[in-house]
Amino acid sequence: MTTSTGTDAGLVAAEDVLLFVNAAITATGQREFRSTAYEQQLSLDFLHEYVRVNYRRVYAAALALDINDHNAALIVRGLLEHAADASAEERRTEGRLIAARLAKLPPQRVYRLFRALRAARVNNRRTRAIMRDWLAARPDPAHDAVKYRSGLKTAARHVHLRFGGTGEPDETGDFLFRPGHRTSYRHGLLDAWRRAHYEQGAVEELPFTVAEGFAARRGMKREVFLERMAPRMTRLERLRTLGQRAAGDDARLPADVDLTVMPLTRLALYVLSLGFEARSAHRAELTRALRTAARRAAGPHAGGWGRVAAVLDDSYSSSGSGEKRRRPLAVALACHFLLEALAAPGAYTPLWTSGRTDPLLVRPWGPTPLGTRVLDALELGPDRLVIVSDGWDNAPPGLAGEVLRVWRTRLDPDRRTAVVHVNPVYDADGFDVRRLAPSVPTAGVRDAEDLPALVEIAGFAEGRTGAAALYAYLDRQVARFVSDDGAGAAS
Structure with a gap:
């Protein structure tokens, strides 16, 4: 990935890259505590277009990073819709990145992407080849025909996909395009869907999300339905139903x-x-x-991070929104336990903004006195200070930024204490996650599990390693991602 790295232009490009990575990790186009869904979508659409036009290779390379599924699908769509803007070499690299990323995306997300490409009339040869390859890699087309019926139907029409082989009955094709043509199906799942219209016992043979619709139409009690479907539910489906049962x-x-x-x-x-x-x-x-x-x-x-102090935001804004209920607080809670594991034994100190000391009983409440908590944390002299917050320091406003500025410029210019701010909330107005101080690197975070990698990315924001190191890092991530043989199709 070649770019100017020894000039101001190179530094600006590196800042733009980090800005986009932060957005691609945190933003999902949904309503946040301080911005509407429309504002989020408008801001994210602009950012995607800006980076795609000005840094196309970086835009594609973001597929190799731990960005969220929403932005991964937007990047794939952007690359395929504007394929004419890429060179032959770029198209080859993009094709490998797209294939690897699609294999990791949930199938419902991929089918949604295919519908969007069809609606946008993106019908070039590369797009059709990518869609055909992904569909061919699906382990059971009949399962997809039942669980993702409209998505598979749209994709099959777009690429003129033929089901079945020589001498094989085209059951899946008949199921999708000629309903009622067969009185029975040899594939058990297809036949269960047919029988479920008049036989209640067949409902329990279907995938959970499909069976839900039949159960609702038949008036089955939710508790009874969940108990009967438990053996057929995937692990993620079981996890999603926990909140309803808790x-x-x-x-x-x-x-x-x-x-x-x-x-x-x-x-x-x-x-x-x-x-x-x-x-x-x-x-x-x-x-x-x-x-x-x-x-x-x-x-x-x-155990390798030495003495660690954490400032964890459990203020009222950590309640999130209707679409992301309590997610900022959940990220802070998860980071608390992860930082405890990363720190040396007995060398971890958590400081919640509310003053609570029991992490299991945290709740979103009160203002955000980040400055006071940062002072308390720095007095401990940790090797590493991690701040998990949406960056809205308001008790009093701006104190955290001033504390960090004075600490970095006057009290710790040698950077004996590494300070990093991870932010789980995208700021639509600023096209980035909200920062506390220019001297402190900030990274967007969606899942606490990504914290070690995000701390590495945030280090580039300090400007000490130079833009060349950032682009070399992206090159390494791309090489690793496209050569990962363990990347299989999502189930």
């Missing part, structure tokens, strides 16, 4: 789900969905599960 203080932990295997941030969201009494009653189980997930996320970095 309302109130008298909630019981599910016996059919092993909390210790849940991803850290998703587990934190589940814990916060429980009432205070439920959290207290199951304190040992929940804490053990959170610490197990944190140690798994820390991996080889466990």
Whole structure:
């Protein structure tokens, strides 16, 4: 990835890259605490177009980073819609990146992307080849025909896909395009869908999301339906239903789900969905599960960060929005347990903005006195200070930035304490995550599990390593991503 690195233009380009990466990690186009969904979408659309036009190779390289699925799909669409703007070499690299990223995306997201490409009349040869390759790699077309019927139907029409082979019955094609043509299907799932229209027992043979619709039409009780469908639910579907089964203080932990295997941030969201009494009653189980997930996320970095202090934002704004309910607080809670695992044994100090000391009972409440908490943390003399906040320092406003400026310029110019700010909220007005101080690197964060990698990316924002190091890092990530043989199709 060649670009000017020894000039002001190179530094500006590096800043633009970091800005886009932060947005691609945190922004999903949904409503946030301080901005509407429309403002989020408008800001994100502008940023995507700006980076695609000015830094196309960087734009494509972002597919190799830990960006969220929403932005990954937007990048793929942008690259395919504007394929004529790329050179032959760029198209080859982009094709490999797109294929690798699509294999990691949830299939419903990919089918949604294919529908958008068809609606936008993107019908070039490369697009059709990418769609055909992805469809060919799906393990069971009949399963997709039942679970993602409209998506598969649209994609098949767009690429003129033929189902079945020589001498094989075209059951999937008949199911999609000639409903009612067959009185029965040899494939069990296709036939279960047919029978489910008049036979209640067949509903339980269908994928969970499809069976939900039939159950609702038949008036089945939700609790009974979930119990019967448990053996056929995927792990992620079980996790998604936990919140529905965990309302109130008298909630019981599910016996059919092993909390210790849940991803850290998703587990934190589940814990916060429980009432205070439920959290207290199951304190040992929940804490053990959170610490197990944190140690798994820390991996080889466990215990290697020395003395760590954390300022964790549990102010009212951490409640998020209707679309992202309590997500900022969940990220802070997950980071708390992850930082505990990353720090040397007994060398971790958490400081919540509310002053609470029990992480399991945190709730979004009160103002955001970041400055005071940052002062408390720096007085401990840690090797590393991590601030997890949306950056709205308001008690009093601007104190955290001034404390960090004085600390960096006068008290610790040699950077004995590494300071990093991770922000889970995209600021639509600023086209970036909100920063606390120019002297402190800020990285966007969506899942706490990505914290070690994000700290590395945030280090480029300090300007000490130079733009060349950032582009070399992106090149390494692209090479690793496209050569990852373990990347399979998402189920």
